[in-house]
């Protein structure tokens with residue numbers, strides 16, 4: 001009878017060893033992509049430029065853009081960003097094209113802000129549930145990317161939750177900060193807490209100030225225990241709490257370059273090494289006092305018209321411990 005066959009778990013049956021995270025780290029079945037600290041050296045990112053027709057499919061405000069976007073100009077910004085990553089040794093992957101419009105005619109018109117479209121963990125990608133009707137369905141582009149690269153989906157935010165990738169930061173490998181606001185609600189945060197918990201991390205809930213889209217807009221991770229924050233517009237008790245947890249928080253004051261040129265919207269490419277947009281000199285000077293080096297500057301005049309900068313445009317796929325060179 002079958003009981004002696006491996007197919008029926010007889011002596012020849014070999015149970016799968018280890019944990020999912022170990023499988024991923026080892027490569028083989030899954031791409032060895034993961035993030036457990038947002039200051040580790042960046043190795044892989046996802047970028048995207050939406051098709052021209054989508055950028056003009058409606059009035060800018062209906063698309064959640066600030067001004068009408070020109071495809072050629074946006075392409076130029078995205079190419080400059082990709083080139084900067086290439087120079088830094090970061091591999092650029094392209095997010096697949098959007099699905100044909102389902103119930104949302106604007107689906108994909110904001111997919112250049114790939115940071116919002118996934119949250120990477122050491123157990124794979126968390127597929128968000130975009131908070132606005134305009135961005136609903138962009139999640140499919142992430143799913144396709146994951147399938148293409150062999151990245152497992154750790155979970156998909158569901159039920160009554162909303163969550164966007166830019167609302168989560170790995171502050172430490174056992175501490176995840178989530179921003180609650182218009183883009184992530186309590187149900188979304190609970191689902192992120194659940195996933196983090198399963199990976200041995202706890203959740204720190206922070207509030208996203210009114211007029212700011214995501215946590216990424218007010219808090220950045222620079223190194224182990226080193227953060228940058230727009231402290232003057234944040235909840236003071238939350239800042240105190242971060243400091244009590246052992247973090248040094250660099251205060252970034254409100255200024256023209258922060259509000260208009262999105263100087264705070266930088267990307268940490270390695271411990272104390274950041275990629276910044278052009279027009280961010282004062283912010284770069286502040287960071288340099290803490291030993292943070294701006295390793296390159298990218299001009300993004302068109303990208304900012306869509307209400308996001310280089311950090312919003314960078315889907316974080318993988319980081320690995322170690323410095324830049």
Ligand SMILES: NC(=[NH2+])NCCC[C@H](N)C(=O)O
Nearest residue numbers: 064113166213306307308312
């Ligand atoms: N992570 C970010 N801040 N992304 C910017 C997103 C901008 C986009 N127009 C939106 O409203 O969704």
